[in-house]
Amino acid sequence: MLITPSLPRTQVTAGIAATLLACTALAWAVLRPAALTAPSATPTAAGFSTMRALADVRFLAAMPRPIASAANAEARQYIVAQLRAMGLEPQVQTATAQKTWIDRYRNARVALGVVNNIVVQVPGTAPDHARRPALLLATSYDTAERSVGAAASAAPVAAMLETLRVLQAGAPRANDLLVLFADGENVGGLGARAFAGQHRLAKRAGVVIRFDGRGSAGAPVLIGSSGDNRAAIGGWAKAAPNPRGSSLMQAVYQFMPGTPDMGALDTLGSARLHFANLESSNGHALGSRDTPARLDPASVRAMGETMTALARHFGDAPPAAAIAGAAVYFNLPGFGVVHYPAQAGWILTRLTCLMFIIVCSIAVYRNDTGLGDIVNGALGFVFISVIGALAVFLIWSTFPSLHAGHDFRTHGAGAGDHWFLAGFAALGTAMFIVFQRGLRRAVGHAAAALGPLLLVAILLPLASWKLPGASYALAWPLAGTLLAYGALYSPFARRLRGYQRALILLAGAVPALLLVAPLVPQIFTVTSPDNMNLPMAALALLLGLTALLMTAQRRFVVRGLLAACAACIAVAATIAPYGSAPIPQPNRMAYLKDAYNWKSYWMLPAGPLDAWSKQFFPNAARPQVQVDAFGHNSPKMWLARAPHHALPYPDIRMLKDEVLPKGRTVEFTLQAKSEVPGIDVTLKGAGTLRTSINGRPLTLEKTNDLTVSLYGMGGQLLHFRFDLNSDELSRVFIHERIPGLPPNAAGARPAGMLPPTTPMTETTILSDTLLFR
Template sequence: MLTAGLPAAPTRALGLAAFAAVCIALALAWLARTGAIPEAPPVIDAARMERHLANLAAAPRPIATRANAAARDYILNQLRGMGLDPGVQRATVSKATIRFGGGTHYTMGVVHNVVVRLPGSALERARRPALLLATHYDSGKTTLGAARAALPVAALLESARALHAKRAHANDIVLLFADGEDVGALGAQGFAEHHPWARDVGLALRFDSMGSGGPLLLLDASNAGGAVLGALPAAAPQVEGSALLAGLYRLLPDTPRIGPLGRLGAPSLLIANTGKRFDGERVLDTIERLDPALPAQLGAAMLGMARHYGDADLERGGHGPRAWFTVPGLGPVQHSAILCWTLAALSALMLVHGYRQVLAQARDTVAPLVQGFFGVALVLLATRMWLWERRGELAALTRDTGIDAALTVVIVGVCLFTAALYLLRRFVGAAPVFLGTMAWLLAGLLLALALAPGAAYVLAWPLAAALGAWTALPRLRSIAAKLLLLAAALLTSVLLLVPALEETWRAMAPHGLYLPSLAIAVLLAAFTSLFLLLTVGRVVAAAMLLACAGCLMLPTPAARPAPVETPTLAPDRLVYFKDMNSWRAYWLLPPDPLDDWSKRLFPDLAKPSIHVDVFGWHSPRQWFAVAPREDAIAYPEGYLLRKPRPKPVGTSGRRQVEFTLRSKNRAPHIELWAGGTEPLASTVNGRAISSKETIWSMSLYGMEDTLLRYTFDIKADEVLAVVVEERMPGLPVHLLPPGAPGKMPGTGMTVSSDVLRFY
């Protein structure tokens, strides 16, 4: 009997198919169990970051103010909404700073850091060092702090959300939202000195900003070894920079620092963007000015570094300084600064060998070598004088937004420097000029190693390559081989010095600084002395003439100065000053032009002036008018407890005065300074503040209404005056005339002042 339809599959085929299906199912189950199938990586939610930015950057957030507390509450609520359990570390921190003009400034503040810990997935995570991700949420008094603080906080919040959702990191991750950064990194100091989690940190990653755009840079690396720096390109390919650029940025004012996090006993990295720099007070740091690509770039870099280092085997402890840079065509390179010392020693040996070799060939006469050494010194001195005479032109180049004019100056300068070396070669010979140039470069390398060993790579490698080529040159017979050797040595200089020249110009020129770029250009010109070793003078001369002619024939572009930016919402700089000594109040304003509304506050003044009776002879010029006195604003509450009379003039010894101070206004910021004499010693609440004679001043933050007891030791025959100013954001607006123009919220300042005198 026949069965209609398709023929049935063989029984053996069915068995094989079932067996294969079972094997596939088991394999998938095993892969899922072992995690071999990668899950989708966590991502940053850009829309939530924008909401964080809008909430945090709504007003300035100085330490100890209501806006600061509101920002802290916002961060806490966001973290709790993710299912995390954040805490607030309250710590009193103090520090001393030597002022540039003399004297010592003491700072004491109460900080409120937000800290939270994300547990790792490793079974032995309790024994593994933790990863620290740190930023700060406070801002200055006259800035909204969009990029400088709010953006890193927003990125850290969203990184916490992504990491907590996946929990794919082996190590514990500690998140630190520090307070008091703008007044001296007090929050980071409080965490490093007082928080128990600080002892668990195996790597600290700090995020900050120097501008509203630009690429992310590695601005500093403290105690970081090869394992940490070597993993950075894979963890965050967006992060660029070099040790040379990081060292130069440290010379600029208001540059972020690793600061107290470098004292954790673990490696620390500082990541920041530097494009679209702010003004001095960071008034331009607004959401509207923010580069649209920067939030996503920062979020991706932060999350990538958290995932990578969160799985790495971290180790506490410190490492010596390291060099990091990028070689075109090769990519990121990093090595210990000890290698630069090794290259310097090798270069010194090759230089001594070269001098001995030339001396032997010159029949024991040192005249050419001495002439070459000092001849190169004269060329360098002439270069310095030529650059000094054209400092006005160079300063004008820094105001040009393009790089064409600066590049033309570099090309012409290198050609002139090389021509001077060729002219010197006609009198003393090629070898003395080359060795003299290398000797001065070696001196520069030793200076760089002493001051900035991490940045010395920019000179160590080219110098070793040049002297290595000189040492190997006599062993080569063909001119082609010699040209190839010298070209390879010169290529080392070009690969390191040309990128360094470009990045230093782009980084420093906007600040009016051209000396670092000029120094690198002179180094690049000095390495052209390699051409002196071969009889290719005609070729070099022709190339220099063509380069100079090409620069001169190019059309001169019109100067493109950077546009002057004005803030969309300027801070209110008006001050309400209530003075205990005169029992009066005043309106104060910096010496800027008055608008129509401000003229109503200062109707009787034609120009700003110095008001000696209230502020003394050394006070600045300012607009000044008597204001109604607001009795709801209290004066500083100071009581003199010990006030021994001064002894006759010429009497030796010391006397101790004592007083208490309390702020009934609960002022977030109090300034004190001593006048009349320099205290020999001082204490606050029994704690020694100073122990030697110095110009004394102090800032207090977040003391609220705490009673402070001060003692000062002064010379027996001198008098002391302690000026106290309680500074509070905002103004008594009910005393102002109506129609005030719109200003940045939270700005304007109220000051309550008194002077405690000890006669």
Template sequence: MHTMEHTPSPARRRPIAGLVALAALAAVAFAAWLAERPPAPLAEDAPEAGFSATRAWPHLEKIAGGGPTPVGSPGGDRIRDYLVGRLAALGLEPEVQTGVGARSFGSAIVSGLTENVVARIPGTASTGQVVLAAHYDSTTTTPGTSDDKASVAAILEIVRALRAGGEQPRNDLVILLSDGEEPGLLGAESFAAHHPLAKAGGVVINLEGPGNGAPSAVYNVTPGGTGLTGVFAASPYPVGESALIGIYRQTGFHSDLTTLEEHGFIGVDLGTAGGRAYYHHPRDTVANFDPAVLQMHGANGLALTRAALAADLPRLREPSDAAFFSAFGAVVRIPGALILPLAVLGALVVLAFAVLARVRRAASLPGMGLAVLTAAAPAGLAYAAGDRLWPLLGLLRPGYARMVYGEPYRPDLYRLALIALALALVWGWFVLLRRRFGPVALSVGALAWLAVAGVGLAGAMPGMFYYGALPALAGGLAGIAALFLNGRRPLLGRGSAHLALAVQTAAAAVGVVLLTTGARTFAAFGLALAATVMVLLVLAAFAALPVLAAATPAAAATAATPDTAATPATPTAPTTPATAGASEGPGAARSLQGRLRAAAGPVGAAVLAVALVAAGLVYDQFDGQRPEAAHLAYVLDGESGQAHWVTSDERLHPWAAGLTPEVSGSWTLPLPYGMSPAHTGKAVAAGLPAPEVSVLSRRQEGAETVTRVRVRSLRDAYQLNLHADRPARAGAIRVDGRPGVPLPQPEEEPGEGEWPFEAQFFAPPGAGVEFELRTSGAPTLLATDMTIGLDGLDGYRPRPATVDLTSSTGGLPTDAVVVVGRIRTP
């Protein structure tokens, strides 16, 4: 037996080494993901000064074990009383702050009567106060286990841990368990505007629940509070990155920290970032919440609070914002002054790599230029594929179209499909163009995109700059090292190629970890926003391109010049018509065979992506535990007696389609946030009393008409809305004889609709709500009141067991009964 016949040739050894390097990169990325998983929950007998999810769990069962508890509901009152009792049992003196909060969202005014639970622990040498906050109300569609009752239960355990052994904090601690967050941050607004403790400002640790799964991550840090990243680093399980902050602030999502920030506080939002499908969902129950997630959330919340309580709080305010990210349980913080220099350095290193590649004849200038241009193709295709994935899934499974936050119950296979597709696009781009431009030129093209992204983000969104700058810097340095190691006279002989690949793999790991971690972070927004995730994954594949190149077999054994990434210093001749059209025979056969081997990687990744999507459709089936959703509401015009069934669903479920068969045309009755239904159907008018709209007075002050109007529900409404046919320039809201709360100015100019002014009031008292409006001319007014629950209405058929309520989105909630009332003049 001749052993030489079984020894792999150099051409085959290189792809094997590349595949090993590729597997190593995948293992590093997987390890980074594992580092973000929650720990096992600590038992009841855990150290008293630590956080135990087992000890917190009974609180969660008590406050989240029932149905929805929106602001003003009897269930909310029971939670309020429980919280007061538990804080008192811990030796605090809690108070219930009852007040009116009012804010604007878009062109609408949102207000309501709230009851915050507030307590204080004085510090021994206070430099300010730390506000530990969460909200105890839910939307009308969910028990709110993750949003935000798990955080409330965690705070009760955090306070117990802080009180254990007589621990006395340096700084003052204020516990704020707010009410009315879901309709519009109303409890936090009431606290910030009217409570004496709010006048001193402070640092906020706000615990939230954007989903019901791990990890517990910092997703927002207020501007000017960069020093809080040091507090964040004290977490036992730190997860978070500054890249998410700018995106979060542009999405329209808010938390209680939003309004506290407007009143001078700085702080962080810490939230459970997984399980987006359960956000505001009827199945956000205790049974669907993992104790391990509570352990991570509460332990991080306790550590953040302890670190803030021990800090010199004024020093946490920093004028410039830093970039930060977490990886493998550590937090990396980059001062704001270094962001632009690092981005420029990354670009200069990539430029130096390109110059050296040209000098050493490893790549041509035209080849590198065309590589940069053609690299737009995989990035653009990836963005388009991510943008169309959720609509495509909605076509294949119509129930997905009614999941309003664009996320299925079990999205993991779909997310793996995105990874496979990004890999296929970048790897396919490389295989198609490798023989024409050469692997070094394509590496320069990929790194150029990372470098440009780093510089651009440093100027536009500094918190995201590291997505491009750090992979470009690492990749450029590794490329330069590889050119020296694989030159015509290798520094280490035959071992130079392996050392070069090791260096490039280590550099690629920087980009792969940063960008795949970022992709997982942005995945928290749901598959509907997969386009951004796909771009990050393509950038990760760009960072890994030298490893992909090394894992790609030579396309043709008969090529005139070597075609391998293991020897990047060797120039690769462009394919000419003569060489492309090889004559028939053994050489041509070997050439075709080589090209098929080279295409195996990208084709396999593409096939895997399709298979994963198909498997996801099989795996993520709707059933009794994970039902479909359908939106339906009832609207009655109290004056005309006309009634309609309405839905916001574009794709109708058969259960709702029978009641709403008509595509909505010219809808004139006002609904929350100027909503127009997607489909309607005639309904039997119910004998429901319309809200009273009584004009108390009207006077002229210069060019303005001042109108005082009282709106009162005759059916114990959850929500009252006042609408006017012209905008209000100023005014006030009064309840129960309390001092008036100024009418907030809309964030946006009202639209051109018939009712451009809208003021919502939640949890209205039986005596009604008084509004004062200053308008140009006398307004025409009407009001709507809203209750929740369709049972008893003529023609209504209860939902099947496999159809659930649609998650709340801030518009007209599902199962709402809306009655419209007109002016009644005294």
């Protein structure tokens, strides 16, 4: 018998309590994040100066640095000056790059811009260094339009600069080092595209390592790897001071909005590694909280130390070391990073599935259960998992007062998020124990225990096939649990006391506690309480693998978990998610000068008006749609007539409007102004068959609405050609966007007025509309 005699109530109360305490202590050791020590004013042993890096951050993050803006050019000049002061010879690659997206509704968006990448080459000392693959370190220096990007780009740039200072002061490396500070990464990864596709040094890259920032705290995490990365993973595990990351979480990051990616750099070299710090997220909609004041200096130091260590390791690595196949990798507490060939995962998968078949066969042979009951146990486990996730969703959505002001998408992680995680995990565990007990009574002890393992055994081959990097989180925990269950069926187990059997189960649960338990907070870091489905799925996996231990608990354990849930959520509800200080906000005031109706407007997105913005809309009763410049389906906004300023309208010349039997051809030119960093050209109405600009194809397939965003095209005469699929009524909206408001257009926002605003986030829009009837 597998279950009935293994944990008799009369003998093992103390054993169960000890098991719970051991599980709790082990889980705590796994779940708590590694603390970063505060940096000192003196350089580290590696020579990295955090204070100097923070000075770079403060300069770069003084204001937003979007592509083609004046602030972007100033940041570029600063970086080049710092590199030259180190004795390096940076090059600025000026190139045009393009990215096209077509969504599921066949709407197309094109980003086309002139980027200015900064490229540095540091020759190696090996006699054959020019023939060896080079190490490429990459980051970006531009920002979104409304964020100063302290953590997103200023910190990685500062860490990279300080890393180069350290490397220049030390012994030279054997291999060539290439460093890329990419431009235009926030508008479709244009800088990486230009470097990968057009720069002569791109093809020399061997190992490619990219650094980005997604949060204001924490050590850099390996969020992505590709290519023949087994040796690269081994080098990272050996050289990095605090290696963190797993091949399963890499798959999770790829599907999370706002997570940076390698972009076109993923096509270079033989192996690619991508790092980013993730803690204290600033959101991915605005990034207005991403300020130097929120940036953890220890995070900058950790990123710099990782850069330095990897540059030294791969800078001296022999060329052949970069080619060794793909790897599965994960952190094992107390042992560091474990990695092995991805092909070995299939061997482990086959052995684990064979173990499951053997254990199930023994259970059926001894009449402990039947195959039908095991299937019902698996279905019951799925039902219990869904109920737990649904309960968490209902609590979050039904009681918004518990998380007033929380907005992960806009502002990022809240101060009380970890309390929500603890509360929801306690609730999910309590519900699992209660419902699993009911399932045990319905299908039997063995089926209730083996049912969750059946589901894991089904998922394991699928994971090994589609997501081989995730297979470790299923294979090793399942193997440990099956070994424990198999041990309880062995002849010697009949002579064991209850607490001894409990210890066997605990030993079998150790792989799940070490490998699955950390996934709950790691996934939660990038999903937040807004989206608990994946964290709850990871928790359900952990509970399913430890079902015997969980369902053996007394009722007071469930009551304790429910009390802990209530206490944690109550504490979270009392914490202001973003502190008491007002959150910095972009100033979204816009001045629109529209040639279509020869009028000028003040515009502001719908929302409450403060004392400063009310002066622009003294007679506006409610927000409305600006149809002439943006179309009928545009968002509502506050609108008021504004004075005319001596700003030229878009310089458009109509060249061709020809109606054809199966469509229409439209051609026009737009003279781009040197002071205009960004231009949006939007077509609504008829769909397109092909579109081009100056003979360069934009789209080559049938699309519906089309938006073309142009960056840094100042001084160019842009020749557009749209081949439309019908002659229905269509409009082309042209918007030239300039940061800031016209000089002397309005009184400056009073200093110290709350909430504080991000500088240079106002916008001047020069607009015109082409109407085709």
